[in-house]
Amino acid sequence: MEDALIADEQLDRYPIGSDPWIDSLRDIDSDAMELDDLDVSKLNVEQAVRLWSRLSAWVEGDQVAYYVKDAPLSSDAAYDARMNCLKRLESEFPQLDTPQSPTHRVGGTFSNDFTAVRHPSQMMSLDDVFSFEELRAWYDGVRKDLEWPEDKLLPMTCEVKIDGLALNLIYRNGVLTQGLTRGDGVTGEDITMNVRTIHSIPTNLDGPEGDIPDMVEIRGEVFMRWDDFHKLNEANEDAGRPPFANPRNAAAGSLRQKDPRITAQRHLSFYAHGIGELVWGSGKPVDVADEVRNQSDAYTMYRKWGVPISPHNREVTDFDQILDMIEYYGEHRGDIEHALDGIVVKVDDLALQRRLGSTSRAPRWAIAYKYPPEEVNTKLLNIVVQVGRTGRVTPVAILNPVYVAGSTVSRTTLHNAYEVKRKGILIGDTVVVRKAGDVIPELVGPVIAKREGHEQDLREFVMPTRCPSCDTVLRYEKEGDKDLRCPNSESCPAQLAERVINLAARKAFDIEHLGDQSAVALTNPEDNRPDSVEAYAPGVREIVVEPGEEPAPYLAPSGLELPPIQEPVLTSEANLFDLEASDLRDVYVWREAQIIEVRRHVDSHGKERKVRHRLGGSGLWHREPAFWSGVKDAPLKKDANRKTVKDSEGNPEYEVKPDAVIVGHGRNGRPRIEEPTENTRKMLDEIEKAKHTDLSRVLVALSIRHVGPPTAFTLAKHFKTLDALADASAEELEQIDGIGAEIADSIATFFEEARMPGNWRGRVLEAWKAAGVGMSTHDEGLPQTLEGKSVVVTGTLEHFSRESAKEAIERRGGKASGSVSRKTDWVVVGANPGSKATKAEELGIPIIDEQQFDTLLATGDVQ
Ligand SMILES: [Zn+2]
Structure with a gap:
């Protein structure tokens, strides 16, 4: 009531219809009632426009509030008085009577029209940099352009770059009259209706009359907070709608709604981060610089007006503080209330900003440091299914290769058919791929807006019913x-190939020359076999084309037939240790001929050079021996001095190794041979050596579900022999420290099944035993220097992988933990350590380097 009294007193001082009366009108009932006494014909055009813009903003605010929330801000009487006044103004001044006027708005037609509106002053964008070097160059450039003394601090603001949508808010005499999207920076779209539904954007600026400018453009970012985003997506999922891929898409989709009721339900937020035109009225400071000297002053002013400002802004004075900010938010990217994609640095002093000026699109006094993108858009080309080591069938997204957070991603798992459905993705969609930190890239979801016009290219994924x-x-x-x-x-074959890859890995039998391709050749040689003879082009290994040329169409020779289907050499891993070179002679794999473009150019010495450029696969396939050489001349035999060895008659001798096969003779009686490749010889050698491995590695090689190296090591240490482990019950297993119920159950089940007559797992165990594979542990000799101690390793060590460091700790009785806590005894820090090192420092836990780690392993202490 006190407010109303003061207003009344003020009104007593200002004659109705005068300039100060118009400017001091407030959105309260008593002021509204005064409108009835106004004679609009006494106003000049300029006054009419000012009054109209104030009244229409309030009326529109009420309309939105009424329409979207069924709860208008003003009383019916005040609303009617303002609406009535608007109508009178529009009939007296017809130029005010536009289709956008709230006087033409009736319930059903109430929607955003997205009219193009020119920004009072241009909305600049920011130049981006992606490295500290570029940032430093900008920083040095600014200081140089300003001729800033080297030893003088240069105040700047550092702001978190919100991953949202830029918005321009126009307040006239303290009342929000327009909200515009950035558009092209010169012209934006009018989304005032939707802006009025955003809770944190005030309709009226707070503060005494003297602090409110005639006009101000407040720039900022509309975004969706993570918590609101997750709630929205849960609701979408419950309603069977595809979820939004990220808060930015959700915010954009919400702002673009024609119906403000939908926008209102979306809980958008806003932070101001810039200032456009600022016009003070008569008797107020003419030069903005007198009132607002700094960027940070503008933020203080905004706070007083009730306009939200990011709580993350910092004021800095040197380059190191900028780097601190970048590092801090780089590490805490996921911890703040909204998505962010960089840090914005601005020269604080507005006079200095003006001195630095702008290019046509971006100011020179500000820069955006962008973090490596954690999210990118790409096309989902297909969804294929993959059979894993334990038979799990997983849909895998095949993506148009895209660079995200430090690596190129072309495929990513979708886990299962439910996930595909839950994410609402269709083959052909533009999708968001996210990779945070070292995490495996994840397909987040479709960009729904990109479907428009491409509906016919989209299809649903169907999970197969057969392997x-x-x-x-x-x-x-x-x-x-x-x-x-x-x-x-x-x-x-798919499962077997994966199991063979697993048993050859470093953590298992460590058979270096048995890689993915050899594993497939052994277990699934017909992988990639073409469906028809049209794609079978024996002998075509590559197709060379001139730049811009297309390969000639391929016509299979008449009478050509696909070769018979090969039986795999391995139909189970049981006979791995029985493999001999001769078994591998007739194994062929399918290879695709590559299209090679040859570009010719003349180098600086005037010589013509050919540059080969691989364009991709041709769709034509041929077979190649997987493990043996093709037919070739036997090499000349050389002695220790690399001289050709000759027989008694002076003819050269030839090198034919014991595993080679002579298939004929060439000129001069030179043998024509086929022999295993060097890789194949090494592989067979390594398979032989693998028999002498330790029990823990054998356990990993058996592909028992949930048994990885740490568990295998614990088991081997406890049971010493495979037979003892095989006899243990799930209950016994669960007694062991580090073995949970699920693991215990999986191990017990494995051996139970293996004991059943004719079970293939039993056959594998029997075959390996018969081949002489070690089934006991033999490193009891290691001193248990770390008994009862807990060690954390972080960063990259020179002589240890993450896995081998862990193993080294565990083999000495220690616990290799993944996270730092008060119970940690030492933290080993290698190159590029993460937050674990910081945490150790905070907790006062001893931090040691790799050399001290060696000492620790040997002696149990670092001295
Ligand atoms: Zn299968």
Whole structure:
């Protein structure tokens, strides 16, 4: 009531219809009632426009509030008085009577029209930099342009760059009259209706009359907070709608709504981060610089007006503080209330800003440091299914290759069919791929807006019912499972290939020359076999084209037939240790001929050079021996001095190794041979050596579910022999420190099944035993220097991988932990350590380097 009294007193001082009366009008009932006494014909055009813009903003605010929330801000009487006054103004001054006027708005037609509106002053964008070097160059450039003394601090603001949408808010006499998107910076779209539904954007600027300018453009960012975003997506999922891929998409989709009711439900937020035109009225400071000298002054002013400002802004004075800010938010990217993609640095002093000026699109006094993108858009080309080591069938997204957070991503797992459905993705969609830190890239979801006009290119993914590798009917292991599995675990080629890859890995038998390709050649040689003879081009290894030229169409020679299907050399890993070179002679794999473009250019010495450029696959396939050389001349035999060895008659001798096969003779009787490649010889050698490995590695090689190196090591240490482990019950296993119920159950089940007559796992164990594979542990000799101690390793060590460092700790009785806590005894820090080192410092835990780690392993102490 006190407010109303003061207003009344003020009104007593200002004659109705005068300039100060118009400017001091407030959105309260008593002021509204005064409008009825106004004679609009006494106003000049300029006054009419000012009054109209104030009244229409309030009326529109009420309309939005009424329409979207069913709760207008003003009383019916005040609303009617203002509406009435607007109508009178529009009939007296017809130029005010536009289709956008709130006088023409009736319930049903109430929507945003997205009219193009020119910004009072241009909305600049920011130049981006992606490295500290570029940032430093900008910083040095600014100081140089300002001729700033070297030893003098230069105040700047550092702001978190919100991943949202830029917005220009226009307040006239303290009342929000327009909200515009950035558009091209010169012209934006009018989304005032939707802006009025954003809670944190005030309709009226707070503060005494003298602090409110005639006009101000407040620039900022509309965004959706993470918590609001997650709530929105949960609601979308419940309603069976595809979720939004990220808060930015959600905010954009919400702002672009024609119906403000929808925008209102979306809970958008706003932070101001810039100032456009600022006009003070008569008797107020003419030069902005007298009132607002600094960028940070503008923020103080905004706060007084009730306009929200980011709580993360910092004022800095040197380059190191800028780097601190970048590092801090680089590490805490996921911890703040909204998505961010960089740090914005601005010269604080507005006079200095003016001196530095702008290019046509961006100011020179500000720069955006962008973090490596954690999210990018790309096309989902296809969804294929992959059969894993344990038979789990997973849909895999095939993506148009895209660079995200430090690596190129072309495929990523979608886990299971439910996930594909939950994410609402269609093949052909533009999708968001996210990779935070070292995390495996994740397909977040579709960009729905990009579907428009491409609906015919989209199709739904259908989960197959049969194994794509062995055609066995897929099934769930138990009720309620989300993962389909191929039950043909013994000989499904896809599963077997994965198991062979696993058993050859460093953590298992460490067979270096048995890589992915050899594993597939051994277990699944018909992988990539073409469907028809039209794609079979024996002998065509590559197709060379001139720049811009297309390969000539391929016509399969008449009578050509696809070669017979090969039986794999390995139909289970049981006979791995029985492999001999001769078994591998007739193994062929399918390879695609590559299209090679040859570009010719003349180098600086005037010589013509050819540059070969691989364009990709041709769709034509041929077979190549996987493990043996083709037919070739036997090499000349050389002695220790690299001289050709000759026989008694002076003829050269030839090198034919014991595993080579002579298939004929060439000129001069030179043998024509076929022999295993060097790789194949090494592989067979390494397989032989692998027999002498330790029990813990054998356990990893068996692909028992949930048994990785740490568990295998614990088991080997506890049981010493495979037989002892095989006899242990799940209950016994669970007694061991570090073995949970799920792991215990999986191990017990494995050996139970292996004991059943004819079980293939039993056959693998028997075959390996028969081949002489070590089934006991033999490193009891290591001193248990770290008994009862907990060690954390972070960063890159020179002589240890993450895995081998862990193993080294565990083999000495210590606990290798993944996270730092008060119970940690030492933290080993290598190159590029993460937050663990910081945490250790905070907790006062001893930090040691790699050399001290060696000492620690040997002696149990770092001295
Ligand atoms: Zn299968």
